[in-house]
Amino acid sequence: MKSIYTNAYPIFFTTEVYKQLNAYILDKVPSKILILTDTNTEKYCLPIFLSKLECNCSILHYSIPHGETNKNIQACIKLWHYLSENRIDRNAILINLGGGVVTDLGGFVASTYLRGIRFIHVPTTLLAMVDASVGGKTGVDLGVLKNQIGVINTPEMVLIDTRYLKSLSNKELHSGIAEMLKHGLIYSMEYWQKLTANTIKLDTNLDALIWESVKIKNEVVEQDPNEKGLRKILNFGHTLGHAIESYFLSLNNKKTLLHGEAIAIGMVLAAFLSKEILGLSDMYVKKIASVYKIYFQKVTIHDKEVASIINFLQFDKKNRNNQVNFVLLKDIGNPEINCVVSNTLLYAAFGFYQDYI
Ligand SMILES: NC(=O)c1ccc[n+]([C@@H]2O[C@H](COP(=O)([O-])OP(=O)(O)OC[C@H]3O[C@@H](n4cnc5c(N)ncnc54)[C@H](O)[C@@H]3O)[C@@H](O)[C@H]2O)c1
Ligand SMILES: [Zn+2]
Known part of the structure; x- marks a missing residue:
């Protein structure tokens, strides 16, 4: 490499x-x-x-x-x-x-x-x-x-x-796969297709896939090191993902989610929102959800919990003037930053996750 x-x-x-x-x-x-x-x-x-x-x-x-x-x-x-x-x-x-x-x-x-x-x-x-x-x-x-x-x-x-x-345990390996999938979704249809062609395992051609992920991350960062614009695309799945991670961290009695596990849920939610707001094709929303199921288990999140998670969105670092800004997809490899989402749609996204996963 x-x-x-x-x-x-x-x-x-x-x-x-x-x-x-x-x-x-x-x-x-x-x-x-x-x-x-x-x-x-x-x-x-x-x-x-x-x-x-x-x-x-x-x-x-x-x-x-x-x-x-x-x-x-x-x-x-x-x-x-x-x-x-x-x-x-x-x-x-x-x-x-x-x-x-x-x-x-x-x-x-x-x-x-x-x-x-x-x-x-x-x-x-x-x-x-x-x-x-x-x-x-x-x-x-x-x-x-x-x-x-x-x-x-x-x-x-x-x-x-x-x-x-x-x-490394498989669970931790899968947590990392979530960020690799993110790199494909936000930057390269070709890379996304490579990642989803077969189940990723330690003994497959993981090295080459890692190299490509690092290259994508670096290309994005180099264009916008201080996150004024483009770098925000790396937060795809992270707005809700971080809120979900924080919510589970706040439940001292329950086990917490790994970062990648929370982000994977965030990406399924963001895929649904992308369809509703930017017209991402339904076929890709379903594909993103089905790739989720290969690596991650469903996490049950009740409506009452969704309210607490939405509450955590106010701490997102991309917020401006009390407005939560989402990164969504028009297509695979074609993201849009600063998207605004209504609470009704947020609840609908969690509904999709609960029903479809
Ligand atoms: N700075 C950034 O740009 C950036 C980007 C993504 C994520 N993050 C942060 O990274 C963190 C998540 O990273 P992570 O998933 O590596 O978590 P982690 O550092 O907690 O590691 C996961 C687990 O694996 C264990 N471990 C590490 N290497 C091991 C090995 N080789 N063999 C066996 N066990 C090993 C660790 O002890 C830990 O229990 C989060 O805090 C997240 O916010 C930062
Ligand atoms: Zn991350």
Whole structure:
């Protein structure tokens, strides 16, 4: 897989990854390297990573508990203290070895500690490989509200070694597939067709599909790094998806949904709304719903819960003048931003999801 050189940093793939990393370290001579993991990537990925890393400086390791509920400011404070207590200076490098929680949180901590130290992303989930590690968005949740605190700042490099995916559960793999499907839906009919031609599995040609997803994400980000317009298309399925994710996070007694699971529901809802508002063909709405069923189970959402989810929409970061802006599709690969949707249609979309899935 060919390396991708973005305007700000390179993205290297499997065979190039450690060669490039070790050459970078040899060149920059960092004062220290701190590897950030969560408790799972500490177990499954850190031993592999350490066996490949070559450097003469001291290596520290810090682990956060795994899971979205730990992507918060308290975890950042603990990590900032750790960096300070261990005299991490501006010549140090933070390596984020983990899924989107680790790359989002680690990128944010590195961007703010001492007004910014360098960081490298080594994504270990499919979702982080195709989405979270690319594009420079970093940050944490504020309570149950997703990604409300953060900065846009780029890593030194992104290292995608798909061998890390071997220890990932199918559920997590499917969560990443949701973002890949999103990339096809918003950008490329051809890519969407490739993704939906066969069921995606770890042992199929996943590497090539990952590469293409990264390329699409990067092409969108490069045209609009600060999300003034075009980049908003990457939020397809996320307006309702984030609201659903926040709603489930707020139910402490119930299990939460994975990010990709919530976004997958959001995409089915957005497909229905796209038909109603922009005339997306019914055939594609049904196809999007049937692809959902391959990877995800139906989540029962009662009418009373829909009201709470709609309430969460007011915190969406794309809102302007109290108006919720949706990304919808005119066709596969042809999105429209800033679409306004009535509450009646929102209820109808949830009705479609409940009946059709
Ligand atoms: N910054 C962005 O542009 C962007 C884009 C998309 C999503 N995100 C964020 O990413 C997060 C979701 O990312 P995620 O799905 O990677 O979640 P995650 O980081 O929580 O990882 C999912 C689970 O897999 C485990 N894990 C990670 N790598 C593993 C491996 N190789 N083997 C076994 N277990 C492993 C983790 O410990 C965790 O339990 C959300 O917070 C979302 O908001 C950010
Ligand atoms: Zn997402």
